[in-house]
Amino acid sequence: MDKDGSLAEKGLINMDMLSDLNMIPYYFLKSPKSLGKEWLVKEFFPVSEKYQISVKDKLRTIYEHIAIQISNVTIRPGTRMLVTGGGAHNRFLVNRIKELAIPEIIIPDQLTVDFKEALIFAFLGLLRNLQIYNCLRSVTGAKTDNCGGNIVFMK
Secondary structure, X not given: OOHHHHXXXXXXXXXXXXXXXXXXXXXXXXXXXXXXXXXXXXXXXXXXXXXXXXXHHHHHHHHXXXXXXXXXXXXXXXXXXXXXXXXXXXXXXXXXXXXXXXXXXEOOOHHHHHHHHHHHHHHHHHHHHOOOOOEOHHHHOOOOOEOXXXXXXXX
């Protein structure tokens, strides 16, 4: 964990690594599209692991990459963007996003920041239980809308 981005803030950007990260083919695909852990393992980690640099420099480079990629897809002036989840607690990352992104960056109240994802997954579970589509092709790029997930009852 890099509390508040304090390690990354002390690092230097490795321009070769940053360039390689920004050239990952996924970023050039048209929307809709979505990512999963499998993509991270197959596409992102190999690029970041090929550079034998300090942890601080690697973190700094990855933070810059994240801020660049967010700024690349949030290009509408006069808009606002909510930042929630663990990233909202990272002062340095949020500041980098604010410096590069066009929309106004809004960090909501603490409950929303910390529990939005849990609420969303509970809602997706409810939709699954009701057999209502919870994965929309217009958002994810899937071939069809579908009702994903499994309901498992534990004893």
